[in-house]
Amino acid sequence: MSGNLAKAYLELHEAMPNKGAGASLGAAKGRIAFQFNPNELTVKKAAKWNSEPARGSKKAAPPEFQGPEPGKLTLEMFFDATDTMDDSVVKAVKALFACCVPTDQSVGKSKPVPPLVVFHWGALDFFPSFITSVSAKYSLFTPEGTPVRATCTVDLQEMPSLTAKQNPTSGSLTARRTHVLLEGETLAAVAYAEYGDPAMWRPLAEANDIDDPHRLTPGRTVLLPSAEELLAG
Numbered sequence: 001m002s003g004n005l006a007k008a009y010l011e012l013h014e015a016m017p018n019k020g021a022g023a024s025l026g027a028a029k030g031r032i033a034f035q036f037n038p039n040e041l042t043v044k045k046a047a048k049w050n051s052e053p054a055r056g057s058k059k060a061a062p063p064e065f066q067g068p069e070p071g072k073l074t075l076e077m078f079f080d081a082t083d084t085m086d087d088s089v090v091k092a093v094k095a096l097f098a099c100c101v102p103t104d105q106s107v108g109k110s111k112p113v114p115p116l117v118v119f120h121w122g123a124l125d126f127f128p129s130f131i132t133s134v135s136a137k138y139s140l141f142t143p144e145g146t147p148v149r150a151t152c153t154v155d156l157q158e159m160p161s162l163t164a165k166q167n168p169t170s171g172s173l174t175a176r177r178t179h180v181l182l183e184g185e186t187l188a189a190v191a192y193a194e195y196g197d198p199a200m201w202r203p204l205a206e207a208n209d210i211d212d213p214h215r216l217t218p219g220r221t222v223l224l225p226s227a228e229e230l231l232a233g
Helices: 088-100 187-195 198-207 227-232
Strands: 009-017 023-033 041-044 047-050 064-068 072-080 116-121 129-141 147-158 175-180 221-225
Touching: 023 088, 023 116, 072 088, 088 129, 088 147, 187 198, 187 221, 198 221, 198 227, 221 227
Parallel strands: none
Antiparallel strands: 009 023, 009 116, 041 072, 047 064, 072 147, 116 129, 129 147, 175 221
């Protein structure tokens, strides 16, 4: 017996700018559903290596690993309104284009940013990303000139997780995992689930620069360093 058809969608999140560069996932702010599931996906992950010329030698110098590069995802979204002949295709394309401009909530703040997105489809759950480009090809129109069929190519790039702040006592504090806060979830509950001790919420709050643990935003990404690093801070 076959299961229910899983529908793909892009989940939109408010972007929370970091103190330095980048941004973290904020509260969910809707989704853009695929009218038809994609036929294929292109996912790319690369590593950065640096090679310096070996002076006075006939052989090349061994390369030095510089670090991983952000993952990239390219997908196509097909929209068709030939049954209804309405403007639903236009609205869907506009929603994708809006992912390339700052959100209304961020306009006027110190760092206006577009939303972050996460692609979901069945068992697939990709990295938090930002959309780098959207191209739309309209291929059918009503007599009035309204597009009723479009193929959109969407390019996404991974937004890497934060590295926590430097601590003069423990050195570099690095998150081994991250956790996205749910509605009504407390730091004590997160600390208990991760470290087996709800009292760890205090160093966890400090590591994440959380001033008021009683006012947490659902959808916020919390860094989860090791217990040893938290206690050493």
